[in-house]
Amino acid sequence: MADAPCLRFLPEDASAPLQAGETILAHAVRAGIPILSPCGGEGRCGKCRVTVAGDTKGGDDPGALSQEELRAGVRLACRCVPVSGKVTVTVLPGSRPARLSAYIEGRETAEDEPFVPLHLVPGKGSPLGVALDLGTSTLAGALIDLRDGTVLARASSDNPQMVFGEDLISRIVFGEESPDGFTLLRRLLRQGVDKVISGLIESSPVAGEIVEVTAAGNTVISHILYGLSPAPLRRPPHRPVLKEYPAKSGKELGIASAPSARWRIFPSIGGFVGGDIVAGILASGMHREEAVxxxxxxxxxxxxxxxxxxxxxxxxxxxxxAFEGGEVACGMRACAGAIDSVRIDRETLAAGWTVIGGGKPAGVCGSGILDLCAELFRAGLVDRAGRFVPRAGAPFRDTGRGKAYLVARADESAAGAEIVLAAPDLKSxxxxxxxxxxxxxxxxxxxxxxxxxxxxxxxxxxxxxxxxxxxxxxxxxxxxxxxxxxxxxxxxSLAGAIGALRNRKRWEEAAALAPATSHxxxxxxxxxxxxxxxxxxxxxxxxxxxxxxxxxxxx
Amino acid sequence: MTVAFPKQAFPGRVLEVTLPAAEGGTPVIVGGQNALPLAPEGEKHNPVAVGMEVGTGSGEIPPSLAHALGGREKDPVSLARACEDEWGASFIFLSLSGCHPDNGSQTVAMGAKLARDVLAAVRCPVIVGGCGDEEIDAKLFPAVAEAAPRPVFLSYADEKNYRLVGGAALAYGHGVVSWSPIDINMAKQINLLLSDIGVPPERILIDPLTGGLGYGLEYTYSIVERIRLAGLSGDAMLARPVLCHLGDAWKAREAVDASEPSWGDPDVRGPRWEEATGWACLAAGADLLVCRHPGNAALLRGTSWR
Amino acid sequence: MALTALEIYKLLPKTNCKECGLPTCLAFAMQMAAGKAGIEKCPPASSEAKERLGAASAPPLPRVTVGTGDGAVVLGDEVVLFRHEKTFHHPTAIAASVSDTLGEEALVERLRRITALSFERVGQTISVDMAAVRCDSSDPARFARVAAAALSGAGKPLLLQGPASALAAAVKEVGASRPLLCPPPEELEDGAKLAASAGLPLVARARGLDALEAALAKARAAGAKEIVADPMPEDAGRAVADSICIRTLAIAHRAREVAYPTAFDLGGGFPNPFAAACLLVPKYASLVVLDTADPAELLPILTLRQNIFTDPQRPIQVEPGIYAIGKATPSSPVLITTNFSLTYFTVRSDIEASRTPAHLLIAECDGMSVLTAWAAGKFTAESVAKILLDGGIGGQVEHRTLILPGMVARLSGRIEELSRWRVLVGPQESSALPSYLRRLPPAAFLPANG
Missing domain, CATH: 3.30.420 (Nucleotidyltransferase; domain 5)
Structure with missing residues (x-):
């Protein structure tokens, strides 16, 4: 079978048979190769960059790639289609999802409460609980010792559904328009959840069996996890199929990592507003206060x-x-290598920054983007309407995407390429x-x-x-x-999910507050x-x- | 018992703005009121000013309008003179539309010269409008600002070109018309931007973009009404005189189409279409109206209305 | 003042029982605050709540109905002073006058001309609503005969203007059609009694607001139930001032004594009636009477009324269709966007800035921006393909290439499949259009083969 047309992905060295007419991105999804695709394969974010060797067509839109990149064989995975023979695809470093370390801390305002667990099922070893925050981009979890409520471990992972779009609408559209689209989205979500839970178990100092899970996610994620189609949410009146999700076992939900646990999914409020917000309200305690x-x-x-x-x-x-690193060309998630704060020198008008973990920056994360835009405004380089203001000596560039402000020179950056904020980024x-x-x-x-x-x-x-x-x-x-x-x-959301595991009353509050909160x-x-x-x-x-x-x- | 008019006390007042005239001419003074338009008991304030548009382009004019202008539309200078002397326009809106590549392709120098000639021919205040092409206007406004022998208002500054137009006005002592596309927030935003670069508030008029009768007039109506209410309620950026162009009325098929006998005589209907647009703008709160039909300059002149 | 949603909510049972059909009491309170629901939909509400919320939702301006059936005209029943606050509900009724001194033929011709004052605009029929029959003959029998002829000839509700004896004669003929009775000021009492006994609406007239207030009291005392107020101004300036005064007192001050729909007779030598009508339509008149039946004057007035009485909460939209920008030719590029006006203005100005003449297609999307319309399923491959195939652009250009907004690049394949047009993905941001359009090779828009 040496001659069968196929794609070879590097550096993983994984192969996938060539499906005529499908994009490299589609092949990568099937082969389990992670590629960033915040726009959901629409060819507009320019983040799924790969180099290709072999017979391909498309993915060479001059808008997204420079002439040098094109000559070097760089293509957009979502637009490039392998044609025949063997095609070798190298996923460029900037196009691989970053590991996350932040995002798993959270605090509840109503802390120090008595420990009143949901209910205990006797099992092997310690009874354990898992609290999950199922986010659009990130899945985060905490492992709780249900004997005393201690947090034993925390873990997080990218939501593998990201390849079908950073935003929920793109994913629903994918689910509606592709055969078995929702089944595939559900499978990816389960894989992500399994990864978080096995990560928790691996790093837990205590062995035991997971008997309780509380999961908070937006309505779309909750629907997919529960096996419902979120399609009705896309169109007016944006009504969920279900707002409450009666508890099921992990086995019933098809989750291999906690099959015998009882899974409680936080109820949804309506529209896209789901259990994550219910858990957030729970954590804030605003529903217990007189103050608005x-x-x-x-x-x-x-x-x-x-x-x-x-x-x-x-x-x-x-x-x-935009604050999660999407829709902004220089944007990235808050992880090592990301610029997280920016100051602009009022004399030289050049940017100074701090980088998470030190070293050379690879991009700018949400707090850095916020700082950068605020500083540009304070320094008079951006007007109130969000347009760049020409000023002598300011490090502006003309790029293929319009005027841009230079954040880091090529020699200062990790990738050896300039980090800039362009006019469309500012608009975004x-x-x-x-x-x-x-x-x-x-x-x-x-x-x-x-x-x-x-x-x-x-x-x-x-x-x-x-x-x-x-x-x-x-x-x-x-x-x-x-x-x-x-x-x-x-x-x-995670704090609320933990709170509900630790205190039965909190779970009851969550169940009561969702239907009493208007969408x-x-x-x-x-x-x-x-x-x-x-x-x-x-x-x-x-x-x-x-x-x-x-x-x-x-x- | 007597019925007292429920006089509303507003915290704000529309800023009074003067459009300067040449020596011997009458300046136009608008604004200054702290009441809604047409209110019976409002303080005495400046009447609505009605000006006329003088175009320079090669574009066609509707026949009913051409009849009324008596052929003078080909010569902007004599048309401007007739607007002032014969038809009683309080000010001239000189549109340098002829500098647009689709409308005559006059050079920037020709545009600036036309502005100078018209300014020499009339004594009343003049507002000079660009041709609508971003790149040409970027050269045209500074040229007009420099060529004008007396202060004018430059029309218009928008979110994109405000630095250029505002800068030209500041350098030569002119005023600015701030333009936004039928949106009260954008109207405030462009005024904030102009204030950021130092254009004094008493040299700004608001042009909220006027849809013609039947073609978006209702949106303009409410935006003008809201601009006025916001200004009177204390929003200084919106407490400024509002200018409405009635010219869009002539783009309506109903205003000019002669093929529908059931719609009545187009020579009556055309001017009425513009006039109705004008009354609605006046009822909403406009302070300056720019019309194209000579008869409407007289009809709309505000003295008896407020 | 109207209550806020939260103030209403505090009066409700707060049990989220859903009997009103909404998921929460707060959602119901929000509907009530918006005037879209009444307290009667909440059976568990306390009697105190029902009383307070019932009173708060009563219209500040009474409603008067003239005529019957489909052609009936509603006067009054408005809740705001400025249309942007909610909407103006009942358009100013326009009446054209008919004198009872007209000869047989002249009467028929006059009625024909009034009936002909009907126009189609943007899918709506706009027409003169009423015929105002004037008693100029002093002959009750003749007046009654002309009223009957006007009713059958024009087929519109009637305003009957004449002395009480003439009105009484006419009511015998046309009373069943629910005409609006308008006696002269000096015969108000007799007219009001007639209106009361026949159960018909009445115009109370008196010059000036003080006299008008007294006249309204007299009409009420005589038993008239549905009353319209006419302050009999002498010119347009006075008319608008009176109209503003009455409506402001009614809505902002809840002054019940003068809170009535208003009528203005702009005929019979009233100076400058066209100007007065144009000012009174936006400024609160419920009914205006005109002597003119010239379509060249009524079409603008009716169009103005149509404009002012549309719902302002609809997003600002432009008419869907094909817009030529610059001197567009059959080989100029074709672009598409939605009918949200700000989107349209932005795209249009960016195309103009490129100095590339082009055809801009505007898709009907309920005034949503491109991305919102796509998310809501209004800007789809199907709807775009339909515009390309059925919208007439095929006859205006020789090529078959569309530039699609970059935001919805994903639609391109399906559009190509459905329409057989070639789709180029344009920039994400409209602001990039000038450079994009200038870079486009002209070959992109050569005539399609075959």
Whole structure:
């Protein structure tokens, strides 16, 4: 069979038979080769770069690749189709998903509670529980000793569904349009979950059997995990098939790593707003307080919840993944090699930065992008409308993607290529921040409250812990609240899932609070576009209020 | 019992803006009010100013309009003079549309010279509009700003070109018309951007983009009304006079089509179409109207209305 | 002031019982605050809540119906002063006058001309709504006869303007059609009694607001139930001022004594009636009477009314279709985007900046931007292919190549399959269009083969 046409992937040295007409990306998915594809194979993010040797066509769009790259055989895996014979494909280092170490810490505001486990099943060794946060981009888990509630281990992994798009809509479209699409998405999710759980078991100091699992995920992920089609969520009225998911065993869900455990999936609120937000609310404790709070979950999709113990309302914003490294050419996740903070010298107008783990930078992560944009604005290199302002001596470049600001020179960067922020990247950041800010304003308007009525603002999600709030408000990522009202929560979904494992009452609260929290569909809110347009400005069209919030006396 | 008008006390007041005239001419003063338009008991304030558009392009004009202009549309200078002397326009909106490659391809130098000639021919205030081509306007505005022998308003500055237009206005002492596409937030944003580069507020007029009757007028109506309400409620960036171009009314098929006898005489219908657009803009809160039909300059002149 | 959703919510049972059909009490409160649901949909609500919320939702301006059946005209029943706050519900009724002194033939001709004042615009029929029959003859029998002729000839609800005796005679003939009775100020009491006994709506007229308030009180005392107020202004300026005053008192101040729909007679030598009508349509008049039946004047007025009385909460949209930008030729590029106006303006201005003449196709997407429309399934390969095949662009260009927004690159294959057009994936951002279009090889738009 030496002559059978096939693809050989390097450096894994894995082979896959050639399927006529399919892209390299499709072959890679089948062969289990991880390739970054935040846009879901649409040919627009330019991140699935590979070099090819052999007979191929396509994937050489001049927009995404430079002439030198094309000459060097670089192609986009999502557009390049192998034609015949043996084709060798090397996945470029920048196109491999990065390992994550952050994102698994999270804290609950209502800590130090009595340990009241869900219920104990006698088994071999210690009874163990697993709390899971099933995110759009990242799966994170914690292993709990159910005898005393101790956290034994934490682990995380990329969501393998990422190859079919960084955003949920792309994945639903993939599921609808490909034969067995949802089955494939479900299989990838199970693989990811198995990987997290085996990681937890490996690093656990205590041996035992997993008897309880609590899992918090958005509605789409929850549907896929439960074996339901999330397709109805895409279209108005965006109604989930199920909002509550009666407990099943791991075996019933097809999860090999915890087959006999009882799996409790956090109930969904409505639309895309799922159990992850329920768990986040649980962790924040806002549902137990008289004070009105806002909760932002800044992730691949932004979600916002508003309320107190009397009422709650939540929505998902159309915020893109700009702060998770997607949709921004120089963007990357918060891992080693990522620039996580930026300062621009007011004299030379050059950027200075810090890199996670030290060393040369490979890209810029969410908090770095936020800092970078805020600094560009403060230094007068970007105007309120998000356009670059020409200034003598400023390190601007003309690139194939328009004007760009040079963050790191080629000789300063890990990949030996310039790290730049281009005009479309800036627009993408503006859109993301506007959608998040506008979502909060739309919730306030929907119930008839003012910003001043909000007493606390919880920030959950990957960069909640280390984002620079001043940069966030300089840019207008959130509505203008005084700095003292902000409380970072880290991974609140995971914290909520842990809380529910440790205390039965918390699980009951979660079950009760989901149906009593209203879902607000922003796509049918006529005011949303208005709020969005207001927020598409730096920091905001209502800039007076932001200035007040950033003044020293209100900090 | 007497019925008292429910006078609303607004915290804000529209900024008064003066469009300067040549010596011997009458400047146009608009704004200054702290009341909604047409309110019966509002403070005495400046009436609506009605100006006329003088085009320079080679584009066709609807017959009903051409009849009224009496053939003078071919010569911008004499047309401008007629607008001022015969038809009572309070100001001239000189559109340098002829510099557009699709509309006559006049050079920038010719455009600037035309502006100078018109400014010499009339005493009333003049607003000079670009041709709509980004690259040409980038040269045209600085040239006009330099050539103009007296202060004018440059129309318009948008999110893309505000540095250039605002800079040219600042360098030569002109005013700026700030433009946004029927969106109250973008209207505020362009004013914030102009204020960031130092254009003084009393030298700015807001052009919210006016849809013609039947073709988006309702959006303009509400945006103008909201700009005015926001300004009166204390938003300084929006407490500025609003200018509405009625010219789009002439793009409506209903305004010019002579093939539908059931629609009535186009010589009546065309000007009425523009006039109705004007009344709606006035009811919404416009401070300056730019019309093309000579009869409407007289009809819309605001004295008896506010 | 209207209650906010949260204020309403606090009055509700907060049990999330779903009897109203909504998942939560808060969702129901939000519907109520938006005026889309009433407290009657909440059976478990306390009687206190029902009373407070019932009163809060009563319209500040009463509703008066003239005519019957499909052609009936509703006056009043508005809730806001500015259309952007919600919407204006009931368009200003336009009446054309008919004098009872017209001879047989002239009457028929006049009625024919009034009936002909009907136009098709953007899928709607816009027409004059009522005929106003004026008693100029002082002859009740003649007035009644002309009213009957007007009713059958024009087929529209009637406004009857005349002395009480003439009105009484006409009511015998056409009372069943629910005409609006309009007696002169000095005969208001008799007219009001007639309206009360026949159960018909009435116009109370008096010059100036003080006199009008007294007249309205008199009409109420005489038993009239459905009343329209006419302050009899002498010119357009006064008319608009009075109209604004009455509506502001009704809505912002809940002044019940003057909270009525308004009528303005702009005929009979009223100065500048066209201007007055154009100002009164946006500024709150419920009914205006015009003597003109010239379509050249009524088409603009009716179009203005259609504009002002559309729902402002619909996103700003442009008409779907083919837009030529610059001097587009059969070999100019074809681009497509959605009908959200901001999207359209942005794309259009970026194409203009490229100085490449082009055809821009606008797809009907409920005013959504490209990505939103795609997510909602409104901008699909099928809908784009349909536009290419059925939208007429095939007749305007010789090539068969479409430039698709980069955001929806994934649709390209399917569009090519369905339409047989070649699809080029354009840039992600409209701002990159100028450089993109300038770089395009002209060969891309050569005539299609075969």
């Amino acid at each position: 709070s806002l909760l932002f979950d800044v992730g691949t999709n932004g979600e916002v919840a508003l309320g107190n113990r009397e009422f709650r309302i939540a929505c998902s914003s159309s915020a893109g993944p 950041v503006l859109r993301t921040k506007a959608a998040l800010c506008a979502a909060a304003d739309a919730l306030l308007a929907a119930v008839g409250l003012y910003r001043a009525d909000v007493e606390r603002v919880f920030i959950a999600g990957g960069f909640g812990n280390f984002l620079d709030l001043r940069s966030a408000l300089t840019l207008g990522l959130f509505p203008p609240f005084p700095l003292r009202k902000f409380i970072p929560l880290g991974n609140a 607000h569909d922003l796509s049918s809110d006529p005011d949303f576009m208005e709020f969005y347009q207001r927020a598409l400005f730096i920091p905001h069209t209502d800039e007076e209020t932001y200035r007040r919030c950033l003044s020293p006396e209100s900090a």
